[in-house]
Amino acid sequence: MAKIDREIAWFNRLRIAVGQIDVKLGDFNGNAEKIIAMTKKAHELHCNVVVFPEMCVAGGLPFDLLERSDFVRSQISALKDVAGRVGKIVAIVGFVDRRVEGQDINLYDSAAVIFDGRIRRVIDKNTLGAHDGFDERRYFTPGEPSEPFKVNSVPLGILIGDEIMQRDASKRLVEKGASLIIAPMASSFRVGRSGARALEVADLASRADVDVLVANLVGGQDELVFDGASFAADPLGQVLWRAPFCEDGLFVAEIPQPAGQSRVQDEVEDVRQALCLAIRDFVVKNGFSKVIVGLSGGIDSALVATLAAQSLGAENVLGVIMPSEVSAPESAEDAQKLASNLGIETRIIPITPIYGAFMEGLREHFAGKEPGVAEENLQARVRGTVLMALSNKLGRLVLCTGNRSERLVGYATLYGDMVGGFAPLSDVPKTLVYDIADQVNSKAGSEVIPQRIIDKEPSAELRPNQTDAESLGPYESLDPILEGYVDEGKSFEELLEAGHDEDAIRNALSRFMGSEFKRYQGPPGPRIVSRVTASERRMPLTKAVEAWFARRLWES
Numbered sequence: 064m065a066k067i068d069r070e071i072a073w074f075n076r077l078r079i080a081v082g083q084i085d086v087k088l089g090d091f092n093g094n095a096e097k098i099i100a101m102t103k104k105a106h107e108l109h110c111n112v113v114v115f116p117e118m119c120v121a122g123g124l125p126f127d128l129l130e131r132s133d134f135v136r137s138q139i140s141a142l143k144d145v146a147g148r149v150g151k152i153v154a155i156v157g158f159v160d161r162r163v164e165g166q167d168i169n170l171y172d173s174a175a176v177i178f179d180g181r182i183r184r185v186i187d188k189n190t191l192g193a194h195d196g197f198d199e200r201r202y203f204t205p206g207e208p209s210e211p212f213k214v215n216s217v218p219l220g221i222l223i224g225d226e227i228m229q230r231d232a233s234k235r236l237v238e239k240g241a242s243l244i245i246a247p248m249a250s251s252f253r254v255g256r257s258g259a260r261a262l263e264v265a266d267l268a269s270r271a272d273v274d275v276l277v278a279n280l281v282g283g284q285d286e287l288v289f290d291g292a293s294f295a296a297d298p299l300g301q302v303l304w305r306a307p308f309c310e311d312g313l314f315v316a317e318i319p320q321p322a323g324q325s326r327v328q329d330e331v332e333d334v335r336q337a338l339c340l341a342i343r344d345f346v347v348k349n350g351f352s353k354v355i356v357g358l359s360g361g362i363d364s365a366l367v368a369t370l371a372a373q374s375l376g377a378e379n380v381l382g383v384i385m386p387s388e389v390s391a392p393e394s395a396e397d398a399q400k401l402a403s404n405l406g407i408e409t410r411i412i413p414i415t416p417i418y419g420a421f422m423e424g425l426r427e428h429f430a431g432k433e434p435g436v437a438e439e440n441l442q443a444r445v446r447g448t449v450l451m452a453l454s455n456k457l458g459r460l461v462l463c464t465g466n467r468s469e470r471l472v473g474y475a476t477l478y479g480d481m482v483g484g485f486a487p488l489s490d491v492p493k494t495l496v497y498d499i500a501d502q503v504n505s506k507a508g509s510e511v512i513p514q515r516i517i518d519k520e521p522s523a524e525l526r527p528n529q530t531d532a533e534s535l536g537p538y539e540s541l542d543p544i545l546e547g548y549v550d551e552g553k554s555f556e557e558l559l560e561a562g563h564d565e566d567a568i569r570n571a572l573s574r575f576m577g578s579e580f581k582r583y584q585g586p587p588g589p590r591i592v593s594r595v596t597a598s599e600r601r602m603p604l605t606k607a608v609e610a611w612f613a614r615r616l617w618e619s
Contacts, residue, residue: 080105085282085311088122091141114278233271269300283344339374360394443479468484473578489588
């Protein structure tokens, strides 16, 4: 490569490791021990510098925990413990600093530069913004612009988080002599984002004429999945080194990257890995080790069970099959075949007797009314009650199996199929669910998820011969409409102009606008395709549903 011919000064003089670390929010002692262990390993690997991500001592994005002084001070105490145990290696560690300045107590998004048992300097984030629902200006005070410092005669500059995306910030450090900019970062996953992140920083490195090394956080934190994928870029705009995607560990920035270690991006596989990381971290970090999945014989529950087995181990997944009088015999067969392929335990609990008891208790109150949605939803609520009872009795977390398409249009039953502590597919469109299922089978070289499950018409099976398409239309049409309206902000008119069917648009938007109360009560799940997390959305519950798209709008 041309840049290598020009000599990469930092690579020739420094050996740098990235502690791409999976930490737990608030577990200061555990986080500190992981940082120390990686620092020692980096020293054993003859590294001069080891870099850890943004806010890694705290453990991710703390949000309003930052308003608790005991939280922040305990985290600083853990950092001081780390500093006292760092030897002859420069460790750059992201943390939250707290300073009493006159009458004010200010917090800073900071990085500590540690060497030989002491914090040698603290560098603060200078430009604050908002990302992943985290408004930095709410919590932090902007710091003063920092100065480069030398390690083995190499002038290093530090920019924290998305400051590296700002050309002026990089340019200022270069003008002050920096030849390498190190960026501790906590940037979360979204489809296509990790590759775009690297390309954007590489372009800025080229514009600023400087080498850049990004150390990104890894791990699941509620709705966020930090995907790692740390990297180094050069002044020619080339990404010369990448750390593994969604993998916790210490990685030495070797340039040129050893053969066979470069990453070929596959967005569907990226989503699968991100979902597995999200499931494992949410379950384990919340004190569970085992999960329950209701197996309907459909594609969503099949994929959730598969991802749970891949991330937690098959021995930690219990599949519960709950047939009713309207369930097709093939559904239970498919669920059993899936469980056998995965090697997970199953229990069969027919809901007909339980449902019958409910209906008998309600008989006089339902008298004179035609059977309908109440009876259908009661089946789903019986199943939800069974799952939660098993959860309480067995100490297992229930994974909700609903997908993004259903969630956005309210095609789900509150306290029924929406029960659970975590919803892995809540931001995965139905069409992407099928893509991931195909990827799972392709990667395994066999039918992990039975092909009949993939091929069958989606159905909630709450009445005979029911299909999703009767209510929603085909998902191939629904998902693009939802993407256009929800993610891209397109109006009713713009969706029409894009070629979508008018009735399909009205149906989708009416359902979306009228089901906010369900999303408000739904379990959390990882952000996968949405531009914002579920908690970032601020949609009122009470509103006129069709006021602004019930009629055509014409320009005057």
